[in-house]
Amino acid sequence: MIGRDISVLLDKELKDLWRDRKTLITTIILPLVMLPLLGIVSLALIAQQPVNVAIVDLDSTRSTDPLLNLTVDSRWLVDNLTYHLHKYGYNVLLANSTQVVSDPDVDVVVVIPEGFSRNATSLKTTAKITVYRKAGYQSAARAESTIHSIVSVFSRNLSNYKLKALSKLAGINATLSALRNPVQAYTELVTVHGVPVSIEVELRNAFARILVLALSFVVTPAASYVIDGIIGERERKTIELLLVSPAPLSHIIYAKMIAATILGIIAAIFDALGLVTYIVLASISYGANIGLIIDYKLLIIHAITAFFTILATITIALPFITRTRGIRSASNVAGIVTTVGIVFFFTGFMIDYVKLSPEILYPLYIIPYVHSILAIQTYMLGYIYRSLLHLLFLAIVSIGLLVFTTKTINSEKLLIAPP
Amino acid sequence: MVELVLIAKDLHKVYDDGTYAVKGVSFSVAEGEIYGLIGPNGAGKSTTLRMIAGLIKPTRGEVYVDGLNVFEKPVVVRKKLGYLPEEAEVYGRLTGYEHLEFYAKLYGVEDIEETVKYGVELSGLGDRIYDRTSNYSKGMRRRLLLAIVLMRKPRLALLDEPTSGLDVYGSVRVREVIKKYVRETRSAVVLSSHNMLEVEYLCDRVGFIYNGRIVVEDKPSRIIERYNVSNLEEAFVKAIEGFEKK
Ligand SMILES: Nc1ncnc2c1ncn2[C@@H]1O[C@H](COP(=O)(O)OP(=O)(O)OP(=O)(O)O)[C@@H](O)[C@H]1O
Ligand SMILES: [Mg+2]
Numbered sequence: 001m002i003g004r005d006i007s008v009l010l011d012k013e014l015k016d017l018w019r020d021r022k023t024l025i026t027t028i029i030l031p032l033v034m035l036p037l038l039g040i041v042s043l044a045l046i047a048q049q050p051v052n053v054a055i056v057d058l059d060s061t062r063s064t065d066p067l068l069n070l071t072v073d074s075r076w077l078v079d080n081l082t083y084h085l086h087k088y089g090y091n092v093l094l095a096n097s098t099q100v101v102s103d104p105d106v107d108v109v110v111v112i113p114e115g116f117s118r119n120a121t122s123l124k125t126t127a128k129i130t131v132y133r134k135a136g137y138q139s140a141a142r143a144e145s146t147i148h149s150i151v152s153v154f155s156r157n158l159s160n161y162k163l164k165a166l167s168k169l170a171g172i173n174a175t176l177s178a179l180r181n182p183v184q185a186y187t188e189l190v191t192v193h194g195v196p197v198s199i200e201v202e203l204r205n206a207f208a209r210i211l212v213l214a215l216s217f218v219v220t221p222a223a224s225y226v227i228d229g230i231i232g233e234r235e236r237k238t239i240e241l242l243l244v245s246p247a248p249l250s251h252i253i254y255a256k257m258i259a260a261t262i263l264g265i266i267a268a269i270f271d272a273l274g275l276v277t278y279i280v281l282a283s284i285s286y287g288a289n290i291g292l293i294i295d296y297k298l299l300i301i302h303a304i305t306a307f308f309t310i311l312a313t314i315t316i317a318l319p320f321i322t323r324t325r326g327i328r329s330a331s332n333v334a335g336i337v338t339t340v341g342i343v344f345f346f347t348g349f350m351i352d353y354v355k356l357s358p359e360i361l362y363p364l365y366i367i368p369y370v371h372s373i374l375a376i377q378t379y380m381l382g383y384i385y386r387s388l389l390h391l392l393f394l395a396i397v398s399i400g401l402l403v404f405t406t407k408t409i410n411s412e413k414l415l416i417a418p419p
Numbered sequence: 420m421v422e423l424v425l426i427a428k429d430l431h432k433v434y435d436d437g438t439y440a441v442k443g444v445s446f447s448v449a450e451g452e453i454y455g456l457i458g459p460n461g462a463g464k465s466t467t468l469r470m471i472a473g474l475i476k477p478t479r480g481e482v483y484v485d486g487l488n489v490f491e492k493p494v495v496v497r498k499k500l501g502y503l504p505e506e507a508e509v510y511g512r513l514t515g516y517e518h519l520e521f522y523a524k525l526y527g528v529e530d531i532e533e534t535v536k537y538g539v540e541l542s543g544l545g546d547r548i549y550d551r552t553s554n555y556s557k558g559m560r561r562r563l564l565l566a567i568v569l570m571r572k573p574r575l576a577l578l579d580e581p582t583s584g585l586d587v588y589g590s591v592r593v594r595e596v597i598k599k600y601v602r603e604t605r606s607a608v609v610l611s612s613h614n615m616l617e618v619e620y621l622c623d624r625v626g627f628i629y630n631g632r633i634v635v636e637d638k639p640s641r642i643i644e645r646y647n648v649s650n651l652e653e654a655f656v657k658a659i660e661g662f663e664k665k
Contacts, residue, residue: 237507238507
């Protein structure tokens with residue numbers, strides 16, 4: 001029977017893998033703990049970056065427009081900014097002069113110029129505020145956008161007041177939005193078939209994109225396992241006894257590939273779980289509904305995709321791995337293949353492959369990773385059948401390639417390291 | 420008539436890097452016979468054994484085991500073969516017992532339990548057989564390897580320096596195991612060694628291999644007689660000196 005020796009070999013591989021705690025810990029515990037931990041740590045760190053905002057009020061006056069019966073005090077804006085910026089965790093200091101811009105410790109400076117309250121109350125002028133932001137800090141950019149939204153709320157309230165006063169003066173009955181936004185655009189979120197969907201679908205798509213990205217984490221451990229399994233047997237001098245057995249070389253390699261893929265799929269599952277944990281933790285802090293984002297069918301598709309993606313990767317790397325001198329050069333070769341994969345998964349994170357025109361997409365079909373990406377992307381768009389087709393193609397290519405490449409390897413080449 | 424288990428015919432090996440390692444080695448081994456390959460480092464002993472085991476393809480020449488060509492009928496012949504490589508190692512995360520089980524199953528032996536039991540006995544490891552091999556000494560690992568090879572009672576056992584790395588007691592034990600094994604199974608054994616005492620004690624016939632060729636072949640006692648010396652070691656030195664002069 002053909003399968004018997006493979007199962008004997010696989011049993012040995014799995015026993016060995018199961019007892020290889022270091023490998024298991026790095027592929028299981030690491031993603032499961034590290035991904036959520038990284039998320040938490042980065043969230044925590046974001047909050048921990050002190051951003052110093054200085055407010056310079058060069059106006060400090062109150063103006064009233066008698067016609068509109070509107071009063072504005074520049075200090076009201078200062079109080080508003082101080083209150084909200086504090087609430088978001090920024091440090092606020094009040095300064096007397098624009099000199100403060102040159103202070104390296106200050107990240108953002110808001111300057112309220114002279115004449116602010118007068119210009120703000122007038123019907124002819126606009127009051128301009130200058131925000132100086134130090135280039136290069138993400139945290140400063142966040143503070144800047146907070147300032148802009150505070151200012152725009154302040155401005156809208158003023159505008160509303162002015163509109164109300166004017167319509168009263170004109171003796172007309174107008175709706176504020178008819179004056180402020182006479183033309184508005186609305187978006188209805190629908191599937192490719194036009195069925196209305198909720199916003200969660202967008203979030204789910206975002207999750208699927210992250211899953212595509214996560215594929216790049218699983219190809220690397222699987223590739224190193226295959227390298228260790230094949231070149232390592234030679235270096236640890238266990239290979240000769242195996243090669244002299246009646247089991248064909250191809251079966252010895254199949255067993256190793258299956259073990260590596262099992263390891264890879266374990267990694268894929270735990271990566272996904274790590275991501276889910278991260279999303280759960282993140283959404284707890286944002287108060288969103290997670291149950292709708294996590295789609296278990298998607299996780300299954302992801303696992304199957306991961307399985308064949310890994311198989312394709314290690315199969316492509318295999319002929320090179322078996323023809324190299326040692327673990328290090330084998331790792332270099334495998335590194336190139338996995339990097340190609342990682343680059344594609346990154347593009348899959350950003351590009352909708354489904355949307356590419358056939359002239360561009362069809363030539364790309366020769367790259368197995370494109371099918372990995374498409375399997376997930378088409379599934380997310382509701383094309384279940386196409387998704388399965390890509391999976392099938394991936395399966396045929398990776399298994400076919402495996403059978404072909406193992407035929408090109410002979411045991412003498414494997415036993416004797418190239419000079 | 421004695422039945423020949425192994426026939427090696429005019430074996431040559433040129434490695435990929437151009438090294439001409441074996442230059443026409445022919446010999447045969449009969450049932451129940453222990454044949455010793457001895458020669459200086461780099462003479463071509465391991466290369467010859469690897470060709471017989473079917474691990475590397477001879478550049479020229481043929482190998483027959485029980486009349487079957489090693490490269491034409493690999494699966495049948497490999498089951499008849501036991502090969503102990505010069506530098507073999509075991510899997511550190513598996514126990515000795517698991518090794519015996521694994522190889523018994525891999526070779527598809529009929530009675531796995533019986534085979535493994537015999538393997539445990541051959542190894543002489545006692546209860547340590549249930550330990551992971553990462554806890555074994557070098558000698559213990561070598562004995563386990565020998566048990567892996569011999570437990571299946573192969574028709575032809577190829578043992579490349581079976582006692583290398585063993586202490587005196589370990590070596591004596593291994594020699595006893597080999598001797599007893601051949602007596603019980605009537606198998607044929609080819610072994611290589613640098614220990615002339617061992618060869619003299621174990622082997623029915625020896626072949627001096629020098630620079631890829633068998634230059635002297637006979638019973639140890641007859642070789643000693645021919646060179647008019649007191650032991651095989653002296654005969655070996657004398658023979659090699661003779662060839663170095665040429
Ligand atoms: N993989 C290889 N590639 C190239 N040359 C090799 C290879 N293996 C062995 N040789 C060369 O072939 C020759 C015979 O080597 P072999 O290992 O058969 O000798 P040996 O008799 O077993 O030596 P030792 O007593 O040291 O084990 C040597 O010159 C060796 O350098
Ligand atoms: Mg040798």
